[in-house]
Amino acid sequence: MNRLNAAIQMVEQTLNLDLSSTSTIKFIHRIDIKGYEILQDETSSTIYFQNLNDAMSALGIWISNPKTEYHYQKDRPIEKVSLMLDTARIAVPKIETLKTYVVILSLLGYNALGLYLEDVFEIKSEPKFGYMRGRYTMEELKELDDFAAKFDFEIIPYIQTLAHLGSIFKHWDYHSIKDIDDILLVNEPKTYELIEHMLKTTQKAFRTKEINIGMDEAWMLGLGRYLDKYGYQDRLTIMFEHLHKVNALCVKYDYQPSMWADMFFHLVAGNYFESNISFNEDIKKKIPSNLKLIYWDYYQTERERYDQKFTALKQLTSNYGYAGGAWKWIGFAPINDVTRRTMSLAIESAKAHQVKDFIVTGWGDNGGEASQFSILPSLVYLIQTIQGDDRIHIDNFLTLLTGHDEANWLALDKPNQLYENLPAIPVNPSKYLLYEDPFLGAANMPLSPIYRSFYQKHVKVLRQISKEYSPYQYVFDTLYKLCEVLKDKSTLSIRLKVAYDEKNIASLSDLAYKEIPNTIRKIEAFYQAFMLQWHKENKPFGFEHHSHRIGGLKQRLTDIANRLDDYIQGRVNEIPELKERIIELANDSYNGLRYLNTYSDLISFGKL
Known part of the structure; x- marks a missing residue:
């Protein structure tokens, strides 16, 4: 006791x-x-x-x-339920953040916390591995593992042993083991030296015998330096050659490995999400029996799609798990509604296919902007759905632990909700409308003047919640101030183009001398709130991206205001970008909303 x-x-x-x-x-x-x-x-x-x-x-x-x-x-239809947090996509959560999650997850009934690491952990023999990335020290990892052990709770490392290691290739030290893009060179001895160093390090840091070895999305495998050295080889053969070498290292270090299953589907069918894929017996025989294959899927809104993939997966192995997604990787705001819509069906399918290992992933694609805790209502909902009852009173639980009830937490979705009474789909206007260039626009992005009215409503809701004192007040303040920016910025392109085409100097003057400077001030207020959120939850490394992005946004708006001043004062006769600009107005039920998450694609039509 x-x-x-x-x-x-x-x-x-x-x-x-x-x-x-x-x-x-x-x-x-x-x-x-x-x-x-x-x-x-x-x-x-x-x-x-x-x-x-x-x-x-x-x-x-x-x-x-x-x-x-x-x-x-206790009657667990699924034996193991864990959260995997992305610690490698710019945002590296502090150990204190991870400890908070250990406690909350323990109280919810989760068994483990996974850390998606890539190169963000210290390897003593590899000084450039994770250099200036906020990598966790051995002492930090052991501190977290010791903390979790006091709850009989597991910390599981998720490393990469094939692709998604682009950051290490910024260092010349690793160019000899690069195949192409972010992919390691198979059959190169130094590749396996690095992987062994990874396994030695994680074995010292964590008690667990489980490890995820990645190997996902290596779409260009064998098509770079491997091709130069060995000529074209069957890529499934290359995959198995590498897998067997990595698995032998896992056995050497007494690990029970798992890996993402997508490459087998991709190399056989050409598309991971192809329906009704069949695998022959030869492929099944080559998959190590000790290896668990993880089917990941965050997108389906029909249960049949999940069932099809599980049916295909069982042709490969009886040792499998499933990874769904808690949607926080599309910018500053989550979409918990999409998580519920997709994962409720995935849970039904996982139970039907006797899944024993269910992983909820919290990725941080292209910047890790959303609060690490913005998916809390999803995590409660998912464990309730898995248990199949309402043992945890969601409002009571969230209010006691966070100071906010479920409705407040779900309000964090609002910056991406610019539509009425429709099933949620993954769209992220709160990111792409923030960075959209008012002179240029962005590709494949219809706009609507109705956005402004939605953001006016969202400002009122989030402003009120942000005034309520709680340990998570800063999360709501960040998104309230983002909506304050987007209330005007979301329709600036449309109004600017209309005023220019009509040669309405009064409207252009109001935009140049009043609205744009006021928007810049609001962006600065948002930046300060976002910076506070980042440094409260994450290590400082990685925030430099956002200093450049948001600082660049403010400078670009200043430049636009100055260019408008030149036009208004007659120093130039035209603004070429606005002359050429074509604005496509949305005419669909979702008001033209899209899922556009790559920053570099939002600010220019050119590629560097």
């Missing part, structure tokens, strides 16, 4: 909670039960538990549940 009492104290300290009421609970440790059992009536509370992870799960139910009488037994 000393470990249990210590764990409860750590919950109190980490989340700044008063859990003195838990002293009324009778905790009974039993090795003969699987999981936990809660007996609650009007006069007493008893929790039976096997390990501390189960005790914490039961505690999360107890502190959130308003019922006066209930009896719950």
